[in-house]
Amino acid sequence: MGTSTINFKNKFQEQASKINNVQELIAHSKKTACEEHDDKMFILKELLNNAVILEFATIPIYLQAMWTIKDNKCEVAKSIRNIFQEEMLHMAMVCNMIAGIGGEPKIYNTENRLNFPSGLPGGVHPKLFLYLEGLNDSSLRNFMEIELPEEVADIYDYDSGELVDIG
Numbered sequence: 001m002g003t004s005t006i007n008f009k010n011k012f013q014e015q016a017s018k019i020n021n022v023q024e025l026i027a028h029s030k031k032t033a034c035e036e037h038d039d040k041m042f043i044l045k046e047l048l049n050n051a052v053i054l055e056f057a058t059i060p061i062y063l064q065a066m067w068t069i070k071d072n073k074c075e076v077a078k079s080i081r082n083i084f085q086e087e088m089l090h091m092a093m094v095c096n097m098i099a100g101i102g103g104e105p106k107i108y109n110t111e112n113r114l115n116f117p118s119g120l121p122g123g124v125h126p127k128l129f130l131y132l133e134g135l136n137d138s139s140l141r142n143f144m145e146i147e148l149p150e151e152v153a154d155i156y157d158y159d160s161g162e163l164v165d166i167g
Contacts, residue, residue: 016043021123022050040158045103048094050122052105055091057114057121058146059084061130061139068134076135083143120146 019025029043062084069077095105108114117131128145131138155164 016046019046020050020121022047023123025050041101045098045101048098048103049106051094052091052098052107053121054124055087055094056107058087059091060114060116060132061142061146062087064132065135065139065143080135 016025016028019028025043025046029039062080066072066077066080066084069080071077072081091107095107098105117129119126119129125145125148128142130142130146133139156162157164
């Protein structure tokens with residue numbers, strides 16, 4: 001199977017493609033003031049692909065914990081099953097968004113392969129270290145941390161760049 005070469009439109013896009021940390025990618029887009037529509041779309045696709053990889057990385061954590069529950073019909077097993085199904089749904093929706101804007105979802109490749117124990121991809125919750133383990137106090141704390149937002153995100157108008165107040 002051959003590898004394909006990616007032709008970037010400009011140096012901005014080439015540099016952005018090498019950034020694996022979400023915060024650094026956002027900072028790169030602000031620092032270089034991407035004004036062109038193509039550059040904004042490139043950053044959006046990269047950020048959405050980071051979201052795909054993040055959602056994909058959470059699924060094994062939940063599955064491993066669920067598989068250690070002897071009664072798969074108990075409420076705890078059902079709850080964990082619902083959570084990982086939600087993660088799969090999130091991943092599918094983000095993949096659809098990427099395809100809808102002309103991108104190609106990158107669910108898995110050799111650069112973003114999952115190795116456990118590890119942190120979450122994209123620099124999300126950098127102090128969190130995850131293991132494939134059965135359901136226990138540690139895994140439950142990790143689940144709670146995974147689902148917590150790191151911070152409240154600001155939302156900016158696409159055209160004007162001004163902060164939008166949504167509530």
